[in-house]
Amino acid sequence: MNDESVTSLPTKGSKTKEKILKTSLKLFAVKGYKATTVRDIAGAMGVKQSALYNHFKNKDEILETLIGNLTSSAIVTLFEDKDPQELQIQGKALLASIATTFKLLSFDGQNEALYKLLMQEIFRNERIREIYNEHFYQENVKKLSGVFFGMMQNELIESSDPLLLANEFFSPLFFYQMQVSLLKLDKKSTSSVVSMFEKHVDFFWENIKIDKQESLF
Amino acid sequence: MNDESVTSLPTKGSKTKEKILKTSLKLFAVKGYKATTVRDIAGAMGVKQSALYNHFKNKDEILETLIGNLTSSAIVTLFEDKDPQELQIQGKALLASIATTFKLLSFDGQNEALYKLLMQEIFRNERIREIYNEHFYQENVKKLSGVFFGMMQNELIESSDPLLLANEFFSPLFFYQMQVSLLKLDKKSTSSVVSMFEKHVDFFWENIKIDKQESLF
DNA sequence: CTATTTTATGAACAAATGTTCATTTTTAAA
DNA sequence: TTTAAAAATGAACATTTGTTCATAAAATAG
Numbered sequence: 001m002n003d004e005s006v007t008s009l010p011t012k013g014s015k016t017k018e019k020i021l022k023t024s025l026k027l028f029a030v031k032g033y034k035a036t037t038v039r040d041i042a043g044a045m046g047v048k049q050s051a052l053y054n055h056f057k058n059k060d061e062i063l064e065t066l067i068g069n070l071t072s073s074a075i076v077t078l079f080e081d082k083d084p085q086e087l088q089i090q091g092k093a094l095l096a097s098i099a100t101t102f103k104l105l106s107f108d109g110q111n112e113a114l115y116k117l118l119m120q121e122i123f124r125n126e127r128i129r130e131i132y133n134e135h136f137y138q139e140n141v142k143k144l145s146g147v148f149f150g151m152m153q154n155e156l157i158e159s160s161d162p163l164l165l166a167n168e169f170f171s172p173l174f175f176y177q178m179q180v181s182l183l184k185l186d187k188k189s190t191s192s193v194v195s196m197f198e199k200h201v202d203f204f205w206e207n208i209k210i211d212k213q214e215s216l217f
Numbered sequence: 218m219n220d221e222s223v224t225s226l227p228t229k230g231s232k233t234k235e236k237i238l239k240t241s242l243k244l245f246a247v248k249g250y251k252a253t254t255v256r257d258i259a260g261a262m263g264v265k266q267s268a269l270y271n272h273f274k275n276k277d278e279i280l281e282t283l284i285g286n287l288t289s290s291a292i293v294t295l296f297e298d299k300d301p302q303e304l305q306i307q308g309k310a311l312l313a314s315i316a317t318t319f320k321l322l323s324f325d326g327q328n329e330a331l332y333k334l335l336m337q338e339i340f341r342n343e344r345i346r347e348i349y350n351e352h353f354y355q356e357n358v359k360k361l362s363g364v365f366f367g368m369m370q371n372e373l374i375e376s377s378d379p380l381l382l383a384n385e386f387f388s389p390l391f392f393y394q395m396q397v398s399l400l401k402l403d404k405k406s407t408s409s410v411v412s413m414f415e416k417h418v419d420f421f422w423e424n425i426k427i428d429k430q431e432s433l434f
Numbered sequence: 435c436t437a438t439t440t441t442a443t444g445a446a447c448a449a450a451t452g453t454t455c456a457t458t459t460t461t462a463a464a
Numbered sequence: 465t466t467t468a469a470a471a472a473t474g475a476a477c478a479t480t481t482g483t484t485c486a487t488a489a490a491a492t493a494g
Contacts (some may be wrong), residue, residue, distance in 0.1 A: 171392035207424035
């Protein structure tokens, strides 16, 4: 499981701290924050509850730390340090790669847990809403809408409202991701939803692209 | 809910029972089920906690009753007893009316509370998932997909995968509904999202309709 | 190895919570 | 008005829960 590297990078303490976070996230995702007790967390990592208080002031601080980590989670760093100019010219391939990222994240345990935590707490926790809004919505939707604008100027896609396009592109992905989470909870097959990720890209691109054939007439 | 007979209408007892449900729903939606205490509910309706136990066996039964009522909620009865044949010929008007229903429901207090409760508990409560799946997903998505199929045969819209269309049509509505809920929590303006409901219909219909003009060439 | 710091333990605590129940109050029926 | 049923109250209860703290064990530095 854990290795002691020669130069003692992970100073044992921070190792435990991360284990607490990892365990808590898993439990919060399944039972919700409020219903998860400090004893649950400690029990799941084979330790007494009082041990946790050497690493976190209290239960709230565990949640707050997890929320803070959301900003570096994969959902919110889709376009990180990517150049808009460069993205535009990819056309449909860019959309396909975003959809694939969403699909893969649906099946990544860590990310799935973050997603569930987010969805369960977002209605009660203003800070989560802030992060969701600033990092997911602003960052991704606004940025993609900029990319669409560029595509319009390059006559890759039909001219229309770029912000609408970005919303219309993301919202089904978001929805399908939730469907996958729900199906997995009941151990049902996800295959029909999984295929939707690609179908969405095809359907969407077909509807916005400028058909070179057509422009000949 | 339950009727005594023709003669005694609100029999006081059932009045209180409904007040408990109404108050609980409001609180569950804001704080979540687990974080809402029996004292919270009683306090909000100006009564002592022990009084609730004359109407419900325990706290769980309150939640279960609310969940049971979900099936008669407006989200899940979109198409109730509507004839598919009749719906098809409405074309875009049908989609517009569905979108409007979603939009209006976002601003109906009762429905908003149900939506929040659903979203917060759906990851923990299998019964909610069942109802969501059977009544929202199966009933609405499947039914709309049938309508799309009819539209294709009548050459109102282009031929494609009807189930995909239904998913692509509903998921943005679902997403925008959530956005409205979140914005209202922070008392932010919802106008930009509200306009999305109609824009979505326009964008979507434009992409699936068969353009009579075009078919002349 | 020894000393010092960090981490874990066991026990305990106060507060919060769901629930019960005997009793009183209110409502509805006669 | 009298009476029976329904609903509300006050007080108590057993648990659960978050948190503290003195002490013991373990890790780290000198």
